[in-house]
Amino acid sequence: MLNTISFEAIKTAVQQWLNMHWGPHLAFIAECILIGLLVIVFFALLGLLLVFMERKVSAVMQIRLGPNRVGPKGWLQTSADTLKLMLKEGLTPDGADKFLFNLAPFLIMIAAMLIMVPIAFARNFQIWDINIGVLYISSIASISVIAILMAGWSSNNKYALLGAMRSGAQIISYELSAGVAVITMVMLTQSLSIQDIILSQQNGWWIFKGHIPAIIAFVIFMIAATAETNRAPFDLAEAESELTAGFHTEYSGMKFALFFLAEYINVFIVCAVAAILFFGGWMPFHIGNWEGFNHIMDYIPSSIWFLGKTFCLIFLIMWFRWTFPRLRIDQLLNLEWKYLLPISLANLLLMTIIVVLKWYL
């Protein structure tokens, strides 16, 4: 049946085979290497897919066609672009702090890779179920601002420094409301572990079960996530029309590609977190006690559910990007400190009342 080809089954089979042939220590090291390779391959494929998706979505929203020449329907466009970037020289400016300048793109990728750890891709398919998973994600997510500041500072370029400083102000302030929105959902599940959060949504996703506070928290989380990933309408750190390219102005070739890739990986990760917190991760869609309907939904593999939800949210974020104009820096901080933060705190209070009175299912 379907269980035989699920990610969980493959994982157990590989684990058993390694343990049988190599002994526990070697098997553990082999598993670590295998996971590392899988994550790198997944990143590369995800980058190619998301850049292509972004270009197509933006094109159709602007009544254009988008890439349609390289490969069937333009599917190989991003591969060709990557090939071009690989062949380009990774230039280091003369006045740059060379060590930090070359370290920054790797640091931003490492930060993106580390967040991958507690995310559950399918039923029982997770690199490591840390019992503080959500806290871990929100703390690692703030490391990327160090890489951005590092890149901006070491470039020895005024536009890069301006972009990096804006990015710092932006990420530090929007982390607050994202954190409060996450706490609102943690109140309901009363656990920080990703596995527990998903399992608590077996009989319905929190966005449906959590009443209005869950919906408000979702909206706030999506706004804060867009800001944290430095995407339009909050792309002040890059702001092509003002700062050429912001913090990665001086980067070229593969070093630039790493920044570009990290942006899309971060988009995937925040959408995956939103899917886990509000839409039940890999949990299939169930309606009350419609046995037949629920049974059909169970047949769809859990990985498809997870990726489907995540990509719907990614589409939403792309939709934002190609609709809204960029905010000014004072508007950006106004939005956070005068609107999002007070609303999310009031929302947290509302959710506390609901949880204490046990009004949710």
Place this chain on the structure above:
Amino acid sequence: MSIQQYIQNVFNAVKTLLKGMRVTGYYFFHPKEIITQQYPDNRATLKLADRFKGEVVMLHDENNEHACTGCTACELACPNGTIKIITQFDITPDGKKKKALNTFVYHLELCTMCNLCVEACPTGAITMAQNFEHSVYDRKQLTKILNKPGSKIRAGVE
């Protein structure tokens, strides 16, 4: 800011953002709205906007007659000296001398398609064509003579 104003602000922001998303969302789910023309592929069925301006042409009817009186209004209207009109004097049947067009020289390489010459023309002799494939190997070929050889002014045009 009063509480009521604050809530009003939030409500208006959400409403207007959703309005914007509706527009882009409509385009996303209606790919028929795409206006991109895949030019070299669809040369035969190319659709250009009505007001697209490619080059200045002089209208000739089937008798090889045009409506240009050689008044040089277009030459004066042109901001960058694209048009040069060479006139001659015809002798009318009743023995009078009359100014007429000899050669209408048009420098396509200088033209910005501003349409001022067409608007200046009192007799509607010139107009903008929609042809835009103007590339040549020598810029001398871009200097064109717009009145066809042997053409003359249509009777009755003053």
